[in-house]
Amino acid sequence: MNRLSQLALSDEGFVFDPQTGDSFQVSETGMAVLRALKEGRSDEETAQQLVADFEVSLEEARRDCTDFRGQLKNFGLA
Amino acid sequence: MKDLAIGVSGINAVDNPGPGVGVARSLKEAEDLNARIIGLAYDAMEPGIYMDWVVDRSFIMPYPSGDGAAYFDRLAFIRDQQGLDVLIPNLDAELPLYLKRVGELKDMGIATFLPSMEQFKLRGKDKLAEVAERMDIKLPKTKVCTSLDQLIAAVDELGLPVMVKGSFYKAYAAYTTTQAVSHFHALVAEWGYPVIVQSIVSGEELNVIGVGDGAGGSLGIVGIKKISVTALGKIWTGVTIKHRPMLDAANRFIRELKWRGPFELECIVKGDDVYLIEINPRFPAWVYFATGVGVNLPARLVRHALGVDQPLAPDYEAGKLFVRYSYELVTDMVKFQQAVTRGEVG
Amino acid sequence: MKRPYEKPVINKLRSGLMNKFGWSPAYARKVRTAIDGVSVDELCGQFGSPLFVYSERTARRTYRQMFNAFSTRYPNVEFGWSYKTNYLQAICALMHQEGSIAEVVSAMEYDKARLLGIPGEKIIFNGPHKPMAALEKAVVEGAVVNVDNLDEIVDLETVAKKLNRTVHVGMRLNLDAGIYPQWSRFGFNLESGQALDAAKRIARGGRLKLNGLHCHIGTFIMDPQAYAREITKMVKFGYELREAFGFEMESYDIGGGFPSKSRLKGVYLPPEVAIPGIDEFAEAITHAFSEALKPGDFPKLIIESGRAVIDEAGYLITSIVAAKRLADGTRAYVADGGVNLLFTAFWYKFNVELDREVGGINETSVIYGPLCMNIDAIDEGIQLPPLKRGTRLIFSPVGAYNNTQWLQFIEYRPNVVLVTESGEVEIIREAEDITDIQRRERLPKHLELKNGK
Numbered sequence: 001m002n003r004l005s006q007l008a009l010s011d012e013g014f015v016f017d018p019q020t021g022d023s024f025q026v027s028e029t030g031m032a033v034l035r036a037l038k039e040g041r042s043d044e045e046t047a048q049q050l051v052a053d054f055e056v057s058l059e060e061a062r063r064d065c066t067d068f069r070g071q072l073k074n075f076g077l078a
Numbered sequence: 079m080k081d082l083a084i085g086v087s088g089i090n091a092v093d094n095p096g097p098g099v100g101v102a103r104s105l106k107e108a109e110d111l112n113a114r115i116i117g118l119a120y121d122a123m124e125p126g127i128y129m130d131w132v133v134d135r136s137f138i139m140p141y142p143s144g145d146g147a148a149y150f151d152r153l154a155f156i157r158d159q160q161g162l163d164v165l166i167p168n169l170d171a172e173l174p175l176y177l178k179r180v181g182e183l184k185d186m187g188i189a190t191f192l193p194s195m196e197q198f199k200l201r202g203k204d205k206l207a208e209v210a211e212r213m214d215i216k217l218p219k220t221k222v223c224t225s226l227d228q229l230i231a232a233v234d235e236l237g238l239p240v241m242v243k244g245s246f247y248k249a250y251a252a253y254t255t256t257q258a259v260s261h262f263h264a265l266v267a268e269w270g271y272p273v274i275v276q277s278i279v280s281g282e283e284l285n286v287i288g289v290g291d292g293a294g295g296s297l298g299i300v301g302i303k304k305i306s307v308t309a310l311g312k313i314w315t316g317v318t319i320k321h322r323p324m325l326d327a328a329n330r331f332i333r334e335l336k337w338r339g340p341f342e343l344e345c346i347v348k349g350d351d352v353y354l355i356e357i358n359p360r361f362p363a364w365v366y367f368a369t370g371v372g373v374n375l376p377a378r379l380v381r382h383a384l385g386v387d388q389p390l391a392p393d394y395e396a397g398k399l400f401v402r403y404s405y406e407l408v409t410d411m412v413k414f415q416q417a418v419t420r421g422e423v424g
Numbered sequence: 425m426k427r428p429y430e431k432p433v434i435n436k437l438r439s440g441l442m443n444k445f446g447w448s449p450a451y452a453r454k455v456r457t458a459i460d461g462v463s464v465d466e467l468c469g470q471f472g473s474p475l476f477v478y479s480e481r482t483a484r485r486t487y488r489q490m491f492n493a494f495s496t497r498y499p500n501v502e503f504g505w506s507y508k509t510n511y512l513q514a515i516c517a518l519m520h521q522e523g524s525i526a527e528v529v530s531a532m533e534y535d536k537a538r539l540l541g542i543p544g545e546k547i548i549f550n551g552p553h554k555p556m557a558a559l560e561k562a563v564v565e566g567a568v569v570n571v572d573n574l575d576e577i578v579d580l581e582t583v584a585k586k587l588n589r590t591v592h593v594g595m596r597l598n599l600d601a602g603i604y605p606q607w608s609r610f611g612f613n614l615e616s617g618q619a620l621d622a623a624k625r626i627a628r629g630g631r632l633k634l635n636g637l638h639c640h641i642g643t644f645i646m647d648p649q650a651y652a653r654e655i656t657k658m659v660k661f662g663y664e665l666r667e668a669f670g671f672e673m674e675s676y677d678i679g680g681g682f683p684s685k686s687r688l689k690g691v692y693l694p695p696e697v698a699i700p701g702i703d704e705f706a707e708a709i710t711h712a713f714s715e716a717l718k719p720g721d722f723p724k725l726i727i728e729s730g731r732a733v734i735d736e737a738g739y740l741i742t743s744i745v746a747a748k749r750l751a752d753g754t755r756a757y758v759a760d761g762g763v764n765l766l767f768t769a770f771w772y773k774f775n776v777e778l779d780r781e782v783g784g785i786n787e788t789s790v791i792y793g794p795l796c797m798n799i800d801a802i803d804e805g806i807q808l809p810p811l812k813r814g815t816r817l818i819f820s821p822v823g824a825y826n827n828t829q830w831l832q833f834i835e836y837r838p839n840v841v842l843v844t845e846s847g848e849v850e851i852i853r854e855a856e857d858i859t860d861i862q863r864r865e866r867l868p869k870h871l872e873l874k875n876g877k
């Protein structure tokens with residue numbers, strides 16, 4: 001089951017996990033990545049989305065997506 | 079009086095409560111002040127943030143251990159947005175910052191009523207001997223330690239059990255040298271040097287709360303005894319008392335040191351002998367006890383700070399009971415979210 | 425239009441750490457794009473990274489502030505520049521230009537001062553190890569020698585005998601000024617009577633005359649009253665010596681030890697709040713000094729401040745060479761300079777500034793240096809936004825004790841530059857290369873490798 005799909009995301013960067021009761025603070029780009037992952041997009045698609053929306057190179061975006069996913073795993077969210 | 083915006087910190091009414099909620103509640107009860115309470119919090123989970131009948135609006139503050147400039151920028155922001163007529167800082171860790179920059183607060187149009195830097199230093203646990211002498215009361219044998227060797231030597235000299243205390247906060251009883259050593263390490267890690275070792279005096283633990291006017295006069299004092307305390311040593315039930323030697327010592331403290339602002343004296347009393355354990359240069363968490371027996375010290379402090387005339391300090395009755403209790407409130411996540419993302423609530 | 429990018433961050437909210445300002449760029453982050461008007465980019469572009477940068481303006485201003493604090497309160501004050509704190513020639517020369525004499529604690533430092541052109545009589549020679557040759561040279565050249573121990577008294581008498589004249593010396597004391605740990609391994613203890621015995625010994629020997637007392641109660645002393653206690657005891661002892669042996673004290677040297685505006689690990693309060701200003705020290709010292717002295721006596725007051733004079737004038741610019749995640753998810757950065765260059769990292773929590781604005785929320789991060797050892801961590805818990813490789817971290821204050829205690833271990837030591845008062849940038853110590861490392865080595869013939877074998 002996709003744990004991410006259950007998360008409640010607010011526009012202010014506040015994320016609540018109704019299953020565990022954990023709350024998170026997420027940066028603006030973090031929210032963009034989280035939304036993309038929640039919709040089931042791949043890391044590559046997510047990185048490309050970042051490149052389309054933000055001033056960032058594909059290389060940096062890829063690296064950051066990998067890192068971010070690592071963090072989600074770390075928090076038991078992915 | 080027009081409505082008064084009063085900043086109050088220490089609204090962490092948890093199992094080791096800060097004094098802020100008691101201060102705020104006292105101010106709210108002084109109807110002449112028409113107080114609007116601005117809570118200054120350091121964590122989104124401080125209960126005061128959610129107690130909207132006591133604290134009208136709350137702001138998350140940068141830590142006072144950080145850059146003082148950021149702290150004062152934040153105060154200026156709050157003043158511009160909400161008004162800030164008076165400020166009552168209630169946490170030990172904030173006081174040095176406020177004392178150092180008290181002139182700036184004044185320039186910002188924010189009134190305070192705090193001890194001077196010299197007075198603040200006197201209350202340091204390594205200076206208590208001098209104060210006890212000026213108050214003409216006793217002090218348990220005390221050693222100031224800045225190394226493990228000294229700690230062990232001090233424990234040897236004083237004999238077990240001893241109290242091991244941090245320079246700012248926290249005190250632990252140690253019944254073995256090993257315990258003393260582990261408390262020492264914990265205290266140094268959290269609060270730095272020095273660490274104070276004190277022999278334990280047996281007797282009744284009595285406390286006094288008061289406010290000095292800075293010229294040797296008293297704005298009121300109340301003596302209490304803690305009947306029961308929590309596992310953390312915080313008062314749970316208490317009773318007002320009138321132990322003459324202790325109250326006299328408290329008045330000497332105000333007079334001799336020309337103490338300015340709030341204070342709490344922690345004493346141990348054995349017959350007529352009074353031992354000084356600790357001076358807190360701020361209100362204690364149980365400040366509302368005094369208010370409840372008719373001596374509203376926070377309100378009296380605010381009036382005095384603003385130069386408003388008020389009658390002499392009222393007396394109180396011995397034998398009034400204080401019962402702390404737990405109670406819950408339920409609210410939704412929105413306030414929490416605001417505290418986290420915006421740093422302000424209300 | 426594309427929006428500016430900041431790296432994605434997710435922080436779990438934990439009770440006790442839910443402070444917006446722990447994470448907020450506006451409050452927690454400091455940016456430094458230039459040092460005394462010279463851009464950090466330009467500095468690194470020209471001189472590389474890591475790079476030590478000194479501000480001549482700050483150094484001179486701090487020195488003058490300190491000197492004035494004392495000289496406006498007492499008519500006879502002399503500063504001795506503590507070489508060990510920073511003996512880069514340019515820094516010493518700057519201090520000497522400001523009027524400081526030299527305070528050295530070894531033969532090497534003595535040679536350094538002489539090479540800079542400082543005459544012997546403007547050198548104070550302290551320390552527990554003064555080799556015979558150095559001692560003799562110092563006496564011949566008229567340096568102020570502060571005796572550390574009984575064996576040195578014997579050595580000095582030997583020198584005096586050889587020169588066939590009376591030699592004036594000072595005596596290093598250690599005493600209880602309420603400071604812990606007490607630096608009792610240097611000099612003679614006052615309270616136990618050791619110092620008086622030594623004076624007796626000197627008087628009995630007949631070849632030496634005591635004309636000064638010296639003491640140094642420790643470093644990073646935060647209590648002005650400790651110095652008041654120190655000097656009161658010294659002066660009282662000085663009069664005892666006059667009474668007992670007719671020794672006239674011409675100077676009282678109270679050492680150094682004043683704190684700089686840096687943050688010691690384990691100290692909760694910020695230095696701006698915790699550390700008394702130099703005027704508080706000067707007031708306590710000169711007040712106690714005047715109280716202790718007999719009317720009409722104005723012996724020289726010597727101060728050997730090191731740290732407080734130079735620390736804030738020094739910066740170390742480093743660059744992030746890698747970003748990683750530790751096993752527990754903590755963000756870690758590897759910088760190109762670490763404890764090999766910043767010896768004081770063992771005690772200080774430095775002020776860390778970024779060379780640019782970086783958006784996004786902060787994470788608790790660790791900064792490691794380049795060494796292959798676990799101890800090489802400059803900061804083990806700092807709130808930083810996610811940083812890109814190449815971002816520069818500027819550490820301060822680092823002017824005291826780093827350029828003298830830095831390590832050779834595995835890396836080359838970098839350029840050290842001075843931003844002059846007129847805004848020029850001068851190299852004051854060139855970056856090392858392999859020749860610096862190898863020059864003193866000899867490879868025995870039979871160990872020479874042929875064709876790399």
Ligand SMILES: Cc1ncc(COP(=O)(O)O)c(C=O)c1O
Nearest residue numbers: 506640643680681728729730731
């Ligand atoms: C004899 C003496 N003088 C002066 C100093 C300079 O001390 P600081 O840098 O703390 O001022 C030292 C430092 O160890 C010292 O040993």
